[in-house]
Amino acid sequence: MTKVLLSLHVLAAIVAIGPVTVAASMFPAAVRRSDLDQMRTLNRICRVYALVGLTVPVLGLATGASLGVLTDAWLLVSIVLTVLAAVVLAYSILPAQAAALWSRDPVDATRLGMTSGIFNLLWATVVVLMIVRPGSTTGA
Template structure:
């Protein structure tokens, strides 16, 4: 069962989080070009896949419980970084994109910076999931 849960967790991360990171990164350039159609599409991708992304921690917790690693430091750090990434997405990226769509003055530079932070958080989580400091698997 652990292999199924881990597979679902990784698949959910690739399918849900991947598009959000790419779309969030592309949005500032669309703002600079004032490409409203592309901005709408990218914002929709971010919104829809953010909701789908909720499956990632659900399967992640199930996998961690099945592996018995819920109290491991690397996992706790990953959980904290995931929570920070979710907050950045919910309270900075999505509102900033929505404001840009309504012609409010939202600096593309700020959106780019926030998207970069979001992507860096996810990259760190991925590294922690692969390296797993203190792991006894030898990986």
């Protein structure tokens, strides 16, 4: 069962988190070009895949429980970074994208790009922790 959970967790991460990170990174450039069609598409990708992405931590927790590693430091740090990434997406990136789409006020594309970069860096760190698992006794 552990292999199935791990496979589903990795698959969900690739399918759900990948598109959000790419779309969030592309959005500031679309703002600079004032490409409203592309902005709408990228925002929709971010919103929809953010919801689908909720399966990733659920499957991750199930996998961690199955492996018996829920109290390992690398997993706890990954959980904290995942929560931070979700907060950045929900409370910074998505509202800024909505503001760019629906208001007449200009959105700071540079700041949005920086925020998207932080979001992506958080996810990249989680991926590295999932692969390296420093201090793990389950083997590499």
